[in-house]
Amino acid sequence: MKKAVFLLLLCLLFTNAYAQWSADRRLSNIQGSSFGPRAACWGDTIHVVWWETYQNPQHHEEVFSKRSLDGGDNWEAETILSVEDSIHGVGPNIAVWQNSVHVTWNEMYASYYAICYKKSTDGGTTWYATDTLRKEGIGGWGAHWIAAKDSNVYVVYIYEDGTLNFTKSTDNGETWSNHQIIGNGGARPRICTFPNIDSSLVVSVNNTIFNREVYCYLSTDVGATWSDSIVISDFDTISSQRPAMATDDSGGIHITWYDYKYSPYPWTGDIFYRASRDSGNSWQNIDSLTVTHRAHACDILAENSNVHVVWQDDRHDFDENFEIYYRMSSDLGQTWEQEVRLTDTLGHSRAPALTCDSQYVHLFWSDNRDDLTNRQGEIYYKRKDLSPSITEAQRPVVISKFKCEVYPNPFSQALEIRFWSYAKDPIMKIFDISGKEVIAYEMKEEIGGLKVDTKNLSCGVYFVQIEAGGERVSKKVVKLR
DSSP states (O other): HHHHHHHHHHHHHHHHHHBBOOOOOOOOOOSEEEEEEEEEETTTTTEEEEEEESSSSSSEEEEEEEEEESTTSSSSEEOOOOSSSSSSEEEEEEETTTTEEEEEEEEEESSSSEEEEEESSSSSSSOOOOOEEEEEESSSSEEEEEEETTEEEEEEBBTTEEEEEEEEEETTSSOOOOEEEEOOOEEEEEEEEEEEEEEEEEEEEEOSSSSEEEEEEEEESSSOOOOOOOSSOSSSSOOEEEEEEETTTTEEEEEEEETTTTTTTOOEEEEEEEEESSSTTTOOOOEEEEOOSSSEEEEEEEEEEEEEEEEEOTTTTTSSOOOOEEEEEEEESSSOOEEEEEOSSSSSSSEEEEOOOEEEEEEEEEOTOOOOTTTSSSEEEEHHHHHHHHHHHTOOOOOOTTEEEEEESSSSSSEEEEEESSSSEEEEEEEETTTTTTEEOOOSEEEOOOOOEESSSSSSEEEEEETTEEEEEEEEEOOOO
């Protein structure tokens, strides 16, 4: 009986986790193959770019974009960004800051790849002419990444000699700095800014020159100088590949990749995760997010105290019928919820990409369910509602009588709480994720602050609640160490 109840609860848990996601939706509608989506958003405006192969009437490979102005409810028609000619445009990446949309991709010439750049300053309504950032010597398609913050735009790429290179624009893509070598690269570079640290950048890369491990480089002066390489994956004889990276509001860095070390299969492995809580000064132990050894390409996203990871997985049919799987952490990677299968079709679902706004996590991938003979497929989309879970939703909602700030978040040894209220004698309480009260203070001031010693609290998610005059306000916080 107990076993049956446990299984029922487990099923309900998985059903609820999947129910937070919308139905699958096809976005691309061109007679061809769509691959490699990348996405970014600002507010309710979502942008996705991909690489399309089609006949018109001769063979073309070009870069397309599509946008939604209402958080993914409706989507406009596709826009071609590259020039439709005999030169193939492949492997796009995208960054967005307010109304500025920045896109890079590779142009495939007979003997080399170039990096091209295009921007829009009106949220993707119109586009400037294409600029070429480097005309030759690029180490293959997809060997670049772009990030943007304020009027600064940053690009990293792999040169044909295997070096990791960097260039930036400080005037929203109008002009570009001299290209500088950061270190050794190889494949799949990524660059990220920090939401609340203006001068810092971090780059991750798959170093294929000396060994196939994941490395990162740090800059604290907006890319003027860079640290020595930091080994992120286990330094061993087993390949670690396709790193993905995200940064969070507290200065944390989150990196995932896939690794063959425990896999008996020739080209799939497991998804591994590693985080730094202090902008790269120190790193936590490596965590394995899968155990079936059939994972491949992954992506990662951090927002507030949540980390989201998606990957393609071939565990079901062992015939490259990849499906998309998902795991989430609500405490910035300290603990992880159960994995959730997000796609289930006869065809394959591959190359997942994430972005988010304040209400939804948005997922894009390539899927050939509509035509199993189509090697790549079409671009599909679904989203996850970030509305609070039942446990969190039962916490009181913020009301206008209160002004309350809780910081730092995430926290470690102490929390500082600043508040202002019309009502007298406010009471502050802290609850753990199960709803158990762990700390309580009765305050005699209507305006003021409070420093709470949290050394004895375990790591995890908590809710700070202030109550006065029959009204309550609640803030979600995370303890890391």
